[in-house]
Amino acid sequence: MDSSSPVANVSVDSLADDFKNQSLGADGGLDDKSDARKVKLTLEDLNWDHSFVRELPGDSRTDTIPRQVLHACYTKVSPSAEVENPHLVAWSESVAELLDLDPKEFERPAFPLLFSGASPLVGALPYAQCYGGHQFGMWAGQLGDGRAITLGEIINLKSERWELQLKGAGKTPYSRFADGLAVLRSSIREFLCSEAMHHLGIPTTRALCLVTTGKYVTRDMFYDGNPKEEPGAIVCRVAQSFLRFGSYQIHASRGKEDLDIVRALADYAIRHHFPHIENMSKSESLSFSTGNEDHSVVDLTSNKYAAWMVEVAERTASLVASWQGVGFTHGVLNTDNMSILGLTIDYGPFGFLDAFDPSYTPNTTDLPGRRYCFANQPDIGLWNIAQFTTSLSAAQLIDEKEANYAMERYGTKFMDEYQAIMTRKLGLPKYNKQLISKLLNNMAVDKVDYTNFFRLLSNIKADPNIPEDELLVPLKAVLLDIGKERKEAWINWVQSYVQELAASGISDEQRKVQMDSVNPKYVLRNYLCQTAIDSAELGDFGEVRRLLKLIERPYDEQLGMEKYARLPPAWAYRPGGMRSSRSLQVWKLGTVNYLEGLKLQEKLVSDRKVNKIPDTLLSLQHPPTYTLGKRRTDHNLLIPTSELQKLGAELHYTQRGGDITYHGPRQAILYPIISLREIGLGARNYVERLELTMIELASLYGVKACAGQNGQTGVWVVDRKIGAIGVRISSGITSHGLAFNIDPDLNYFKHIVPCGIVDKEVTSLRRETGTVLPSDEVIHEQLISCFARLFGFSIIWKENSSVLSDNGKVKNL
Secondary structure (H helix, E strand, O other): OOOOOOOOOOOOOOOOHHHHHOOOOHHHOOOOOHHHHHOOEOHHHOOEEOHHHHHOOOOOOOOOOOOOOOOOOEEEOOOOOOOOOOEEEEEOHHHHHHOOEOHHHHHOOOHHHHOOOOOOOOOOOOEEEOOEEEEOOEEEEEOOOOOEEEEEEEEOOOOOEEEEEEEOEOOOOOOOOOOOEOEHHHHHHHHHHHHHHHHHOOOEOEEEEEEEEEEEEEEOOOOOOOOEEEEEEEEEEEEOOOOEHHHHHHHHOOOHHHHHHHHHHHHHHHHHHOHHHHOOOHHHOOEEEOOOOOOOEEEHHHOHHHHHHHHHHHHHHHHHHHHHHHOEEOOOOOHHHOEOOOOEOOOOOOEEOOEOOOOOOOOHHHOOOOOOOHHHHHHHHHHHHHHHHHHHHHOOOOOHHHHHHHHHHHHHHHHHHHHHHHHHHHOOOOOOHHHHHHHHHHHHHHOOEHHHHHHHHOOOOOOOOOOHHHOOHHHOOOOOOOOHHHHHHHHHHHHHHHHHHHHHOOOHHHHHHHHHOOOOOOOOOHHHHHHHHHHHOOOOOHHHHHHHHHHOOOOOOOOOOHHHHOOOOHHHHOOOOOOOOEEEEEEEEEEOOHHHHHHHHHHHHHHHHOOOOOOEEEEEEOOOEEEEOOOOOHHHEOOOHHHHHHHOOEEEEOOOOOOEEEEOOOEEEEEEEOEHHHHOOOHHHHHHHHHHHHHHHHHHOOOOOEEOOOOOOOEEEOOEEEEEEEEEEEOOEEEEEEEEEOOOOHHHHHHEOHHHOOOOEEOOHHHHHOOOOOOHHHHHHHHHHHHHHHHOEEEEEEOHHHOEOOOOOEOOO
8 A cells, every 4th residue: 555545635633543542431431530549340240231132133932952043133151161160360450450450359269150150250241252263365155253252231330331352262153163262372362462552641451361271182282283282271362342344244245134233343443433423414525536537426414324433544554553553463364353433453473573574474374375464454455444344334334335434434544654654763753755665665674673673773863973983883683694795784874864864863872762652672573472382381471471561661671671672583583483392491590609500400400301391401600620531531631630629619420421610609501401303403413502602602792703623622712712512412311511701700710721622712701802892691691592592492481490599509399
């Protein structure tokens, strides 16, 4: 879609503008009752209503046998998911506030039972909605809530109407051949992304809570014929309405007998969710030229359905523009996944752009045609609006001119919103099509990270006198591995950009604040979701809760959370971008006595051999310690053992390979306990990747390191050793590992011939850079990330309290 889209001759403010903050009360609720938010209610005190059931025709049957449900908008059903010891994983404080729900209610022992559907909520009247839809451009007929069951509507103390819905609660007549259940994996994704989108400022359904069922569900995640058992879960979704385009399409498709239902649904939506249209008078003079050659006029005040259709189109256009602004790709923009309120709804295989690729789709089933790829979303939104207008036209609610005008307004609104968003993202005073087009082209060519690029862009100074070789410095973290020709292209663009900034007259400080308020630091990348899922499937929900807190403030820097803004690991770019083939459990242990660390390794190796634990990585440092491997030569220890106590050092003999080495404070040590058979590596390739792990870390600080030559082990900077490797492999399971010198006391190395290699120095990252380094914790995490990236692992962070006691001893696991 481009600026040549039809434009109405009279500009109008969108009727949807106020909706962005989701502050308009349903049924005309106002914001002047903010004091009411101070009242907190128990579940029993919630004010339930059931207008959808009361005002619209329902199914005469209540069974869940899959069937065509005719002449009805819903079927009354009860949650039926099998539940055993359900557990509350996480909940949203801000959604609880919408409902005036007391946070103490989440502590009730019965809460997981109530929100898994195992126990009925007092006041609820559950039902499943009937709707149809176009799927991938083809009419699919009846679809409906196949695994979502609406409990009813809560009217809060501000008179806002909020529907509560359990997704994964069991079978309904619309389940077709499915089981009506949901797995923890997809439920975590929906729970987190619902809240992430809201805090990004994008209209969305919300999520109150996430509960595990305690039962397993069989799913084929990649639809490749390899199903597996996954933990079951239920998410409680919240929205002012779950009405979709397909809610109207299904009845329009069934002919004359159901056209009255289309009208009834339209009246219901307008009455409860668009009351300003119901009360609209002709004095508002909402008449517009259609932009066609006959100069005909559409008078929206004479037809509330036409005014409603225009607002739905505009809300949808604003929504899609906001997606494009943050790099969000929905993945399944079927008409049954389009909300009449302009909300993001039904989070399936969604994805935020990592490397900028207009053809990106997170949906592996959409890969051949990429119908729903990032670049196509604006046009698909218009196509879906066209299908919606067809349904309203079939019910004679709008005529052809009104339908065409709604689609024109979609095009106009989208371009207005998108141009405004991109202008704000670049900190420009006005839209510059040529500048933005060149930028997006450069980003696509070089696969630049979308989120991080725009966040870093605010660091560009409006100074035309910046030397050419310094222009790209603020962007160096995202402009990786670009050649001379591409570097020139970026320099040219930045020079043009700086000229625009200088002409704006806005100070660098003011512009940075403005840009950082619209360019998020953190988005819910798929690999972050997957890392949380991997932990959760092992019973650790800490990462889900950490991500929830992170995404509640996406535009803030959030001290200590920088790792969540890093570039994705290599596995995140695989088709689907949803799951690494392997997970790595990482324990950051701090300082650990060498023998205690050895004891822990031996225990973990035994557990890994019998698949009691997944692949595991220990990250730690030791007190001053000399260790001798199996290839040891005792005379490589240059001082008598009796002198070691004076140095405050210990000496230990080990079963790893290699000769003598030193471990001590300010040295990053990784001990991988992984199955080489499962990752398909031999011993030599394994050691090579350990070397590459340290080489990559050194490169982050501008230090050019390389693997040893002529049989020399470890990693070197010219002829100075910066990293040591010593491994043991037993039945294909590794232990021991690597040691990288951050800034250890190099005097300890004077008492040995490191690794038995004479006449060679030992160096450190601090010595090679000559600069102040980040904290050791940051460098440890960077080393872990390099390791995970090179081995294709996703990381599951673990707490050391699970393996070490307070005195640093290994627990009796």
